[in-house]
Amino acid sequence: MxxxxxxxxxxxxxxxxxxxxxxxxxxxxxxxxxxxxxxxxxxxxxxxxxxxxxxxxxxxxxxGVGAAVLLSRFEPQFLHGARPVLAELADRTRATAFVAGAEGDECVVLMVAEPTDTVLRVGYRVGSRHPLDRGASGIAILALRPPSPHDSEAVRQARRDGYSITSGQLERGAVGVSAGIRASGHPLERSVGVVATEGLDTEKAAEAVLDAARRLARLVTT
Missing domain, CATH: 1.10.10.10 (Winged helix-like DNA-binding domain superfamily/Winged helix DNA-binding domain)
Incomplete structure (x- = not known):
């Protein structure tokens, strides 16, 4: 080429x-x-x-500021491409699916998709914030960063497994599974995951989340 x-x-x-x-x-x-x-x-x-x-x-x-302008235009394009992937993830796991991003020391929900065949849903909404070191979505993002002596065991485990599973950290009874979107050469600091209050098969959810993370990474690297 x-x-x-x-x-x-x-x-x-x-x-x-x-x-x-x-x-x-x-x-x-x-x-x-x-x-x-x-x-x-x-x-x-x-x-x-x-x-x-x-x-x-x-x-x-x-x-310069021109780079920031380009970045601001990237997010809507990325989320547009992510929408069908997220909808499929929600239906595949029968759980609320989401994309989250790091913003300082916080994790912010950027996009949410609900499964089409369930009534019971978790109150995880666009714009929701929580500490980056709590909840599967933030821990998965921290696991994308280079190893640090200050990393918690949860971050180290997520780095080994490729995904994070947490229970009850953000909402009582809620189980979350998230994986970082590993875009080589791009400091994306985004994760994709699912959250449910009951009946979530975490093994199958992890498999589905990892597949979604790979597909979303291709939106950036191809």
Whole structure:
């Protein structure tokens, strides 16, 4: 597959800059890209002209507001593609299905789908928030992050299994099963899961949730 070298370098530059929370100098970026500094300056100037990159007072490069605008447009597209996957998950498990995301130290419900053939439902609604370290959805997101000595045993277990199961942490009698959406190269920090108050077969639910997580990851990586 042939690629455009200049475009490829620009996208790689954005990736490198996005991974540098303190910013990165042009010289450091040129070294990372393996190009002459003069070429790097032209790449940076192009990215700056589209507000994708900005400079701090010290001249270091950071992501610009244009990157935030693109991110804000990504979420609706992602959720649109996720809708049929979530509906199928809800019917397959006969439980409330949802996509959740990390927002600071909280886990926020972004989308919910209810099964079509059950009356008893859990009060898990779009916009619901809870601590990131409580509930299967938040723990599954934490398990996507690099291992840390501060990780709880629940996070370590979720990292080993690929999914998290919790009971009664957010609502009395509610059982949740969630898996992180593992999009390689993309810091998505999203999870997909199901929650029910009774009768949830957690083994089958875990299998269904993992399948949904793989399908949702493809929305980002393909």
């Amino acid at each position: 042939s690629t455009l070298q200049t475009l490829d370098r620009g996208l790689r530059a954005l990736d490198i800059i996005s991974r540098s929370p303190e910013g990165i100098s042009v010289a450091e970026l040129a070294a990372e890209l393996g190009v002459h500094r003069a070429i790097c300056y032209r790449i940076v100037a192009t990215l700056e002209s589209h507000s994708l990159v900005t400079r701090t007072e010290s001249g270091r490069l950071r992501l």
